[in-house]
Each structure stands twice: as C-alpha cells, then as structure tokens.
Amino acid sequence: MCDLEKLVIRGGKPLIGEIEISGAKNAAVAILPATLLAKGEFIIDNLPNISDIDATLDILRHLGAEITRLGKHTVRINTMGVTNKPIPEFLACKLRASYYFLGALLGRFGSARVAMPGGCNFGGVRPIDLHIKGFNALGATVGTDGEYVVAQTTASTLMGNTVFLDKPSVGATINVILAAVGAKGITVIENAAKEPHIVDIANFLNRMGAEVRCAGTERITIIGGLPMKGCEHIIIPDQIETGTYMTLAAATRGQLTLKNITSPHLDKITAKLRECGATVIPEEVDSSEQITVSASGRLKCCDIKAEAHPGFPTDMQPQFTALLSICEGTSMVTDSVWDNRFKYTDQLTKMGAQIKVSGNTACIQGTNELTGASVFANDLRAGAALIIAALAAKGTTTIGNISYIDRGYEDIVEKLSAVGADIQRVEFPDVPPVSNIQKVE
Ligand code: UD1
Numbered sequence: 001m002c003d004l005e006k007l008v009i010r011g012g013k014p015l016i017g018e019i020e021i022s023g024a025k026n027a028a029v030a031i032l033p034a035t036l037l038a039k040g041e042f043i044i045d046n047l048p049n050i051s052d053i054d055a056t057l058d059i060l061r062h063l064g065a066e067i068t069r070l071g072k073h074t075v076r077i078n079t080m081g082v083t084n085k086p087i088p089e090f091l092a093c094k095l096r097a098s099y100y101f102l103g104a105l106l107g108r109f110g111s112a113r114v115a116m117p118g119g120c121n122f123g124g125v126r127p128i129d130l131h132i133k134g135f136n137a138l139g140a141t142v143g144t145d146g147e148y149v150v151a152q153t154t155a156s157t158l159m160g161n162t163v164f165l166d167k168p169s170v171g172a173t174i175n176v177i178l179a180a181v182g183a184k185g186i187t188v189i190e191n192a193a194k195e196p197h198i199v200d201i202a203n204f205l206n207r208m209g210a211e212v213r214c215a216g217t218e219r220i221t222i223i224g225g226l227p228m229k230g231c232e233h234i235i236i237p238d239q240i241e242t243g244t245y246m247t248l249a250a251a252t253r254g255q256l257t258l259k260n261i262t263s264p265h266l267d268k269i270t271a272k273l274r275e276c277g278a279t280v281i282p283e284e285v286d287s288s289e290q291i292t293v294s295a296s297g298r299l300k301c302c303d304i305k306a307e308a309h310p311g312f313p314t315d316m317q318p319q320f321t322a323l324l325s326i327c328e329g330t331s332m333v334t335d336s337v338w339d340n341r342f343k344y345t346d347q348l349t350k351m352g353a354q355i356k357v358s359g360n361t362a363c364i365q366g367t368n369e370l371t372g373a374s375v376f377a378n379d380l381r382a383g384a385a386l387i388i389a390a391l392a393a394k395g396t397t398t399i400g401n402i403s404y405i406d407r408g409y410e411d412i413v414e415k416l417s418a419v420g421a422d423i424q425r426v427e428f429p430d431v432p433p434v435s436n437i438q439k440v441e
Pocket of ligand 1: 026096126128130131132167168169170171172193314338339
C-alpha cells in the first residue's frame with residue numbers, strides 16, 4: 001500500500017481536554033450487512049464516519065439498497081430493492097468485514113458469492129475456516145470460484161443446528177448468527193465469542209424481529225426463520241477508540257476526558273492503566289458515561305496478555321506496547337489471539353523503543369524517552385500505536401500508510417488537535433499530482 005498522505009507529529013506535550021468517542025467500527029461493519037436480512041427501512045445512528053463504513057455502504061448500494069445520509073453519524077437504509085448479486089473483489093477487498101455479507105446473504109437468499117475479504121493482515125494468516133464450518137453445519141456448501149467464496153444451501157433452506165467453534169472467533173460467531181437468523185429451526189453456537197459488539201448486533205437483530213438469546217455468553221441460541229422488519233438502532237461506543245485515547249492520555253502524561261463511552265467495556269484497559277500508575281475515573285454526567293485518564297511523572301511497567309473478551313483486547317495490544325516502551329522497568333506482552341501481531345514493533349524500535357519479540361510475546365525494556373523518526377503503519381492498530389509513540393516522543397515523527405488509520409479512527413487529526421496535539425495531515429511532497437501520474441494498462 002502506498003498513500004499520498006502522511007501524518008507529521010511533533011511530540012512531547014501533555015494532551016489535555018475532552019474527546020467525543022464515535023460509534024463502534026466492529027459493531028457497525030456487521031450491523032450494516034445485517035440490514036439485508038429484512039425488506040424494510042432502517043435508521044442507523046452513531047455510525048462512525050470512517051472509510052470502513054464508506055466501503056460497507058458501497059457494498060450495500062451495489063446490492064440495491066437505497067442509502068440516505070441524514071447526518072454525519074446517521075443513515076437511512078432502504079433494503080426493499082435488494083437483490084442477491086456477487087460482491088466483486090474491488091468492493092470486498094476494502095475491508096476485512098466484507099465476510100459478513102456471506103452470512104447475511106446466505107441467511108436472506110440461501111446463497112452468496114463474495115470475493116475474498118481484504119483489510120488488515122497483522123503479518124500472519126487470517127483464516128475463515130470456522131465461518132465455513134458454521135455455514136456447513138447449517139446445511140450450506142462453501143467453496144471458491146476464482147476470486148469468489150461461494151456459499152450455497154444444499155436443501156431448500158438453511159436448517160438450524162449446533163455449531164461448536166474451536167476458537168471463540170468474533171467473525172465466525174457473527175457470521176453464523178446472521179445465517180442462522182434466516183435458517184429454519186434452532187441454532188446453538190457453543191464456545192461463541194463474547195465481545196461487546198456481539199451483544200450490540202444481537203440487540204439489533206432482535207429489534208428486527210429475530211430471537212438471538214444470550215449473546216455475550218459462550219452459548220448463543222438463535223430461533224431462526226422469524227419474520228423480520230426494518231428498525232432503528234444506535235450503535236454502541238467504540239471500545240478500542242476509547243482505549244486508544246485512554247492510553248494516549250497516560251503516555252503523554254496529560255489528562256483526557258472521553259465522552260460517550262460504556263465503562264464496563266473498558267474494565268481490563270482501566271485495570272492495566274491503573275497498574276501502571278495512571279489515574280482512571282469513570283463517571284456518569286447527565287445520564288451519559290465518561291472516563292477521565294490522567295498521569296504525571298513516569299509510569300511503571302506491567303505485563304499484558306491479550307485474550308478473547310473478557311480478556312484484555314488484542315486490538316489494544318499495539319497501543320499498550322507503545323505506552324510500555326516508555327514505562328519504568330521490563331514488561332512482557334503476549335498476544336494469545338493472533339500468532340504474529342508484533343510486526344509494528346520494528347517501527348517503534350526506529351523511535352528508540354527497546355523491544356524483543358519471540359513468537360507471540362514481546363519483551364519491552366522501558367526507555368526514558370522516544371525520539372521522532374520516519375515510520376509506517378502496517379495495520380490499523382499499529383498506526384494507533386505509532387501515533388501514541390509519536391505524541392509522547394521528543395521531536396518530529398512522520399507516519400506513512402495512514403489510510404489504515406482512517407479505516408478505524410474518525411477525524412483523528414481534528415480530535416487530537418483539539419486537545420493540544422501538534423499533528424498535521426500532509427501530502428508527500430515528492431508525489432506528483434494525480435493528473436500527472438502515468439496510467440499503467
Ligand atoms: C475481529 C476484529 C479484529 C480483532 C479480532 C479479535 C472485526 C471486523 N475485527 O476480527 O479487530 O482483532 O476480532 O478480537 O470485528 N480464527 C480461525 N479461524 C476462523 C476465524 C478465526 O482460526 O475461521 C482465529 C484467528 O486466526 C485468530 C482468532 O481465531 O487467531 C480470533 O479471530 P477472530 O475473532 O475471528 O477475528 P476477526 O473476527 O477476524
């Protein structure tokens with residue numbers, strides 16, 4: 001990937017102020033495909049204004065949904081004219097979560113053709129075998145045809161069944177729920193993932209008329225085949241965006257108040273920040289939740305083990321590693337969800353971090369101070385980690401590949417500038433204007 005823009009950050013200042021948290025990306029990218037399960041009109045609110053959502057809405061439009069923006073964070077979706085069309089690579093490759101169209105189309109029409117999903121590759125493989133195993137259990141065959149993953153019911157309709165997931169996969173849990181809502185009979189998902197956005201998607205589907213029970217536990221039951229209709233829904237706050245700014249407040253030794261949050265989703269992040277010596281205060285103000293994180297002086301090391309929910313989220317592992325690289329002492333960070341999610345640490349090393357990676361564990365020897373450097377994001381949360389490191393570092397950092405960051409963080413430059421960050425989005429000076437770039441046939 002080669003972006004025409006980069007971030008230029010002059011670090012070393014404590015960030016102080018308030019940030020409004022956006023809706024959860026990982027809930028939104030599943031809720032939008034779920035609208036396909038009914039013919040009707042939907043109002044989706046608190047939708048994050050990020051490129052992954054634009055890409056998801058483009059796929060819905062391609063399938064015939066009418067989409068009207070009612071505001072920056074609100075869309076109306078009318079699915080009356082939707083038909084079952086293949087989703088080609090140029091649309092599916094823009095985000096990982098395009099795989100949710102497999103489950104949604106299978107649930108609605110009994111078949112789906114979706115090009116292989118794109119999105120972040122942390123440096124290893126991101127398999128979808130558990131999604132396929134789940135679809136198989138409901139009576140669908142799944143194969144490939146060129147660029148497409150093709151799922152097809154063998155009988156006249158999908159049939160409910162028990163699906164045991166070998167790992168509590170977020171994607172497989174949601175995809176099986178989406179398909180099972182359209183199946184005849186009862187589906188039970190054993191060893192289901194329990195992440196907060198799974199509960200949000202279940203609440204959305206239940207509002208549509210489905211019956212998805214016990215989402216948020218390891219055994220989810222879905223009563224399939226119920227009549228479904230359009231509905232209104234407000235997406236939950238983004239746990240990872242909140243956690244990123246919490247970590248940033250600690251790393252810059254500042255004080256940030258994050259508004260529109262759900263504090264129980266932040267328990268593990270709060271516990272680890274407190275262990276490092278930061279102050280974390282969740283509060284309810286005018287019946288809305290907010291959390292304030294502050295730190296003064298150098299924080300202490302701590303060990304982290306990223307696990308499936310309710311463990312410490314793997315999507316916060318890179319940001320915490322950035323923080324721990326300037327804490328006093330030696331921290332061990334293990335990621336037990338992804339095998340190879342430490343590729344970004346070579347970029348932190350360029351800034352002076354002392355990190356040794358062995359398998360899925362990083363050993364971080366805290367250093368007094370990071371220094372600015374020219375670095376590249378190799379995925380979304382790696383990009384967030386580099387922003388934290390850059391804002392805490394002495395000197396100027398430039399971050400390339402920022403389209404990864406735009407996939408998941410709404411208005412990040414504006415939000416950070418408003419709390420005192422010196423951060424700018426600039427075009428590469430050495431890139432010619434688009435009209436001068438020669439076309440390669
Ligand atoms: C989702 C999140 C991602 C997060 C991850 C874990 C979205 C769009 N993305 O990704 O940000 O890092 O959850 O919290 O919500 N696995 C298999 N076979 C499968 C599926 C997964 O072996 O068919 C393995 C993966 O390799 C990984 C683990 O299960 O080791 C967890 O993956 P999963 O929860 O499925 O991640 P995603 O849903 O892709």
